[in-house]
Amino acid sequence: MAALSNTHLQIFKDKGWFGDGIANSEFVSGVGTNFVGLAIAGAYHAGIRNYDVELAYQAVKANELSYKNRPIGSGKLDTKAFVENGFVPFLERQGDDFVTDSTGSNFSGSHTLEYSFSAFAAAQMAKAMGKTGDYDKFIKLSNGWRQILNPQNKLMQPKKANGSFIEKFDPYQPWRGFQEGNSVQYSFYVPQNPAGLVDAIGKDNFNNRLDSIFTVSEKLGFGGGKTIDAFAGVNSIYNHGNQPNLHTSWLFNFSGKPWLTQKWTRAIGRDFYGTEPIHGYGYGQDEDQGQLGSWYVMNALGLFDVKGFTDLRPIIELGSPLFEKVTITLGNGKTLTIETKNNSKNNVYIQSATFNGTSLDNCWLYRDDLMKGGRLTFVMGSQPNISWGTKIPPPSAQ
Known part of the structure; x- marks a missing residue:
């Protein structure tokens, strides 16, 4: 990650902007939203700082706020609209x-x-570096998602420049207002503040809706069924074959039902992924730089962070590990052993857990504690322990 950060900072020095897509140090086509700043902010909070930190912050700030003479290759061409409105107005032009x-x-x-999420990452970096004025500006922008959450249907619905919601709204329709997905999928895309989203939707409504989404999508292999196309699942209610949904199954940890995260993450790992030539990552999928494979690895370890380490003090959520024993050599040279007892394809629910011999009552740990190394042990069972992991939910502070 240090090498990646330094590479992008060199590009910023050479061109004055981060690139939305890069090939041979030149701007190429990307998806238009440019998360380079978010990635560097995450690296900073993970303690990876062997680069010019002040330059990195200025580059992150420019990526979120600057728009004058912004080249196409840097993406985020609607930054001006987002900064001035707090949301991006919907445009629809015939042809x-x-x-x-x-x-x-x-x-x-x-x-x-997406801009709300990356603004959150920039806000936390600003806060860590004592840039209070910038923090206030970024944290306000990070709540842009609230402006497009329709209080009537509790779905993310694009708005026009005058602040009204778009008409003829179909929450299952992809590509209209939502890139490579639809409103049903994107309505859970607030990784920077899951507790805020749960509160806005209502905890019972949130849990019932999300659980029913996975129940239905399981019949389609958690994607677009057996249709062979990179965008096979864009009109589904859940699409594990593309990035906007990869964090969603971990949100139950924030909504008071961590056993549903354990249930559904194991089910996705079991059904969506395969070993046949035609069924590796789903059938229709959009692997994009290894994200689907990386998700499987982290999921199999029972570790995840929906925020991508963008918190001021990053956390690691705990899920349902696949293996009986795994030993990880950490970046600081220490080792972390993850072991399970009574684990099987049916015993997917955590009954209890300990870290270095101390009982764990929560479904998360601070990353810096986990990086000290040691032994993380889970006792598994076939029925959910609905009292485990619910004492203190993962932090969702602003």
Whole structure:
């Protein structure tokens, strides 16, 4: 990650911008939302700082706020609209399927959600470096998702420049307001503040809706069924074959039902992934730089962070490990052993857990504690222990 950070900082020094897509140090086509700043902020909070930290912060800040003379290759061409409105207004132009400019975007819903997340990452970096004024600005922008959450249907719904929600809204329709997905999928895309989203939707409504989504999507292998296409699941209610949904099954840890995270993450690992030539990552999938494979590895270890280490003090969520024993050599040279007892394909629920001999009552740990190394032990069972992991939910502070 240090090498990646230094590479992008060199590009920033050479060109004045981060690149949305890079090949041979030149801007190439990306998806238009440019998460380089978020990645560097995450590296900073994970303690990876062997680069010019002040330059890194200025680059992160520019990526979130600057728009004058912004080149196409840097993405985020609707930054001006987001900064001035707090959300990206919806644009729809006859005969033009992909529209993004300084006034808005036809992907305004997903752009608003993604920019809110990256603003949160920048806010936490600003806070860590004592830049209070910048923090206040970024943290306000990080709540842009609230502006497009329709209080009536509790779904993310794009808004027009005048602040009204778009008409003829179909929450299952992909590509209209949402890039490579639809409103049902993206309505859970608030990884920076899951507790805020749970509260806005209502805890019971949130849990019932999300659990039913997985119950239905299980019949389609958690994606687009057996359709062979990179975007096979974009109109599904859940699509593990693309990035916007990869954190969703871990949100039950924030909503008071961690056993449902244990249940559904194991089920996704079992059904979506395969070993046949035609069924590796689903059938229709969009692997994109190893994210689907990386998800499987982290999921099999029973470790995840929906925020990508962008918290001021990052955490690690605990899920349902696949293996009886795994030993990881950490970046600091220490080792972490994860072991399970009574684990099987049916025994997917955590009954109890300990870390270095001390009982764990929560479904998460601070990353810096885990990086001290040692032994993380889970006792598994076939029925959920609904009292485990619910004492203190993972932090979702602003």
